[in-house]
Amino acid sequence: MSESKSPEEFYAKLKKQLQDTAMWPSEYLYKFIVPTKGDKTNLVEEIFNNMGAVIEKKQSKKGKYTSVSINVRMKNPDHVIEKYKEVADKVEGVLSL
Structure with missing residues (x-):
């Protein structure tokens, strides 16, 4: 996310892009970088639990961070954004890509 916005x-910009580039419902790929320390990767997984999400995790070379990729079918751009906000609210130190 840009520092100036x-x-x-x-x-709002993301919602417009999603509306313009996909037919909904649609598959959406979330990517997060999460500090490995603590239970943060599990918190991200729990947010997408019971949604039929395919979740892949990969630790960084030094093991300090874990990338979490989540492929899930979403109803519309509003639901995509709700999940980004939920992850940002519940998982300290997460970076959304």
Whole structure:
């Protein structure tokens, strides 16, 4: 996310891009970088639990961070953005890509 934009501006732009580039419902790929320390990767997984998500995790070379890729069918751009916000609220130190 750009430093010069507020989260509201970022999400508004993302919503427009999602509306313009996909037919909904659609598969969506989330990518997060999470500190490996603690239970943070499990928190991310729990947010997408019971949604039929395919989740892949890969630790960084030094093991300090874990990338979490989540492929899941979403109803519409609003639901995509809701999940980004939920992850940001519940998982400290997460980076959304």
